[in-house]
Amino acid sequence: MTKPKRPLRKAPEVRPARAAGLKPLAKCPTGIRGLDDVTEGGLPRGRSTLVCGAAGCGKTLMAMEFVVRGARDFGEPGVFMAFEETVAELTSNVASLGFDLPSLIRRKKLAVDYVRIERSEIEETGEYDLEGLFVRLGTMIDEVHAKRVVLDTIESLFASLPNEGILRAELRRLFRWLKDRGVTAVITAEQGKEGELTRYGLEEYVSDCVIVLDHRLTNQVATRRLRVVKYRGSKHGTNEYPTMIDEHGLNVLPITSLGLSHDVSTRRVSTGIARLDTMMTGKGYWEGSSILVSGTAGAGKTSIATALLDSVCRHGGRCLFFSFEESPDQIARNMASIGFDLNRHVRSGCLQFHTVRPTLYGLENHLVTLHDLVDRWHPRAVVMDPITGLTSIGEPGEVKSMLMRVVDYLKSRNITTLFTSLTEGGAALEKTDISISSLMDTWLLLRMVESAGERNRILYVLKSRGMAHSNQIREFVLTDHGIKLTDVYVGRGEVYTGSARVVQESRDRADAIAAGQASHRRQREITHERLALEAQMQKLQSRLAELKQETTMAAKQERERDATSRHDTKGLARIRKADSDGAQEEGNNT
Amino acid sequence: MTKAASSPKSGTWDLKLYIAGYTPRAVKALENLKQLCEEHLHGVYTIEVVDLLRNPRLARGDQIVAVPTLVRKLPEPVRKIIGDLSNRERVLVGLDLRPR
Structure with a gap:
């Protein structure tokens, strides 16, 4: 809901009839953020509404907003009759909300009266009625032509006037009279003891619409709530709605009334990490989806969140x-160490930090702050880091319901939301403290793996609705230039990360080189041997050839010697002139 | 404060009776008041009847809620007595003419 501004809004006199011929209850818009949603248009027009609650729960503020916003934004002048605070006190109390009572009074848009009855000054004798009050109220209504009336807190009359019988009869008459005058009235009342709505049973007289305000402490954190107990003739939200008071006044947060009907985007938002985009079918998160990054301390959750913001800011989106847990400066400094310059985005007006301790105020204050900032800032992406801190101020159920509201609200505006969640050491990794995983569209899990004396980060996509995401485990490395995802080394049924991975990789390389070298050596040996053998063969062949030659030579010499020897014998014989017998004998011997 | 009742003769008594129209109850209250004043404050009192139906704005000044209301403006402190003044004893106490 947008906050009403100067131009007058037309107050819906008659809401569209649901059934033909039936005139539904006319409503009178309060202009209080959220309340008109819960009551489906405002308070019952021309009737009285009882606003009750304990001291300090914002009854007077709500009543004051009802008349002031009516006078200022809806063109319906009002009368405020105070029984507990003077006009001056009221004026200064609401000045901080930007309500200028004196100006409204001067312009006859508003009449304020303070009714004071001092019990000690009053003596009662005989019968009386409250016509004086009627006259005062009537005069003011006529003066400003009031359409709205507030009586705050009329039951203080019970303390001032001793005759309760007369008072009750007169109050009954008063409320009927207000109805007859056609004004829409808000009657405030103090809460009674033990579940009683009001201390003096005013609900007996004012019963068309009853709103209960509550202010309770849980874990030392105050939480305001509002509930429409009763609304005759109209549908209304029946839950207890978180409420808060900020510089604009009362805020009711009717976010649970949102249905699951938001439009979804078909566009994608880069995660800011190239390999992570690849793991998500190459494009990153769905725009307007909710992302949970969970992991143990120091696993790099904030870094993943920052990568998204950086990516959105680079594309000119706001975040x-x-x-x-951390101050803006600290986050900026830490993220600068891994190459993200957040200050640049802050300077360019793309990024806004909102850093508070969760315990600073209640859950609904956080919710309203978020609403406010989102309404003013229109971001494309929102990061909440870490949501685990919120458990310190609310019950897990409340935190979950608050986060559901955040998710619903941001989804309805198509804003990509990233939550980080700290997993306690020892807790099951696939379980979140606040059991919000079912609210999330994408869940990234970061884990530390301990091996070989070091801890390394690994990341995987546990789920990502609407895309065929990767099932691979990746090692997640923070470098000076951003986040890198690398494949983990998987071998012999074990996952190696970090230096173990590096060691394993270099060992593999060494092994490969060694194997190569061995094979080379073997080849060389074979070649050597072959060459040696060849050389040997050559030697033998040449020997063979030598031998052959020698044989030939020897034969030749033999023949030559024979020839020579015969020649010599003949010659000798000739010389000795031996007989033929002798010569014959000798010739036989050769 | 004063333990004894104020002396009837001390100064003037300025009394205002706020009514909203001359209803039987208003008439009765005025009668009761006049009678009482004649008896106790003879010659030193003034009664002003303020009809809020004619002068509604006057209700604010004296913080009138109930009618009839009798306001003792003087002597101070201001006293208020609501009702038709039929209980004479209570009226006298209320006006400090009788000790409480």
């Missing part, structure tokens, strides 16, 4: 960073 909101809700940090519950």
Whole structure:
């Protein structure tokens, strides 16, 4: 809901009839953020509404907003009759909300009266009625032509006037009279003891619409709530709605009334990490989806969140960073160390930090702050880091319901939301403290793996609705230039990360080189041997050839010697002139 | 404050009776008041009847809620007595003419 501004809004006199011929109850818009949603248009027009609650729960503020916003924004002048605070007190109390009572009074848009009855000054004798009050009220209504009336807190009359019988009869008459005058009235009343709506049973007289305000402490954090107990003739939200008071007044947060009917985007938002985009079918998160990054301390959750913001800011989108643990400077410095310059985005007006301790105020205050910032800032992405911190101020159920509201609200505006969640050491990794995983569209899990004397980060996509995401485990490395995802080394049924991975990789390389070298050596040996053998063969062949030659030579010499020897014998014989017998004998011997 | 009742003769008594129209109850209250004043404050009192139906704005000044209301403007402190003044004893106490 947008806050009403100067131009007058037309107050819906008659809401569209649901059934033909039936005139539904006319409503009178309060202009209080959220309340008109819960009551489906406002308070019952021309009737009285009882607003009750304990001291300090914002009854007077709500009543004052009803008349002031009526006078200022809806063109319906009002009368405020105060029984507990003087006009001056009221004026200064609401001045901080930007309500200028004196100006409204001067312009006859508003009449304020303070009714004071001092019990000690009053003596009662005989019968009386409250016509004086009627006259005062009537005069003021006529003066400003009031359409709205507030009686705050009329039951203080019970303390001032001793005759309760007369008072009750007169109050009954008063409320009927207000109805007859056609004004829409708000009657405030103090809460009674033990579940009683009001201390003096005013609900007996004012019963068309009853709103209960509550202010209770849980874990030392105050939480305001509003509930429409009763609304005759109209549908209304029946839940207890978180409420808060900020510089604009009362805010009711009717976010649970949102249905699951938001439009979804078909566009994608880069995660800011190239390999992570690849793991998500190459494009990153769905725009307007809710992302949970969970992991143990120091696993790099904030870094993943920052990568998204950086990516959105680089594309000119605006981002909101809700940090519950670190100051903006600290985040900027730390992220600068891994190559993200957040200050640049802050300077260019793309990024806004909102850093508060969760315990600073209640859950609904956080919710309203978020609403406010989102309404003003229109971011494309919101980061809440870490949501685990919120458990310190609310019951898990409340935190879950608050986060559901955040998710619903941001989804309805198509804003990509990233939550980080700290997993306690020892807790099951696939379980979140606040059991919000079912609210999330994408869940990234970061884990530390301990091996070979070091801890390394690994990341995987546990789920990502609407895309065929990767099932691979990746090692997640923070470098000076951003986040890198690398394949983990998987071998012999074990996952190696970090230096173990590096060691394993270099060992593999060494092994490969060694194997190569061995084979070379073997080849060389074979070649050597072959060459040696060849050389040997050559030697033998040449020997063979030598031998052959020698044989030939020897034969030749033999023949030559024979020839020579025969020649010599003949010659000798000739010389000795031996007989033929002798010569014959000798010739036989050869 | 004063333990004894104020002396009837001390100064003037300025009394205002706020009514909203001359209803039987208003008439009765005025009668009761006149009678009482004649008896106790003879010659030193003034009664002003303020009809809020004619002068509604006057209700604010004296913080009138109930009618009839009798306001003792003088002597101070201001006293208020609501009702038709039929209980004479209570009226006298209320006006400090009788000790409480």
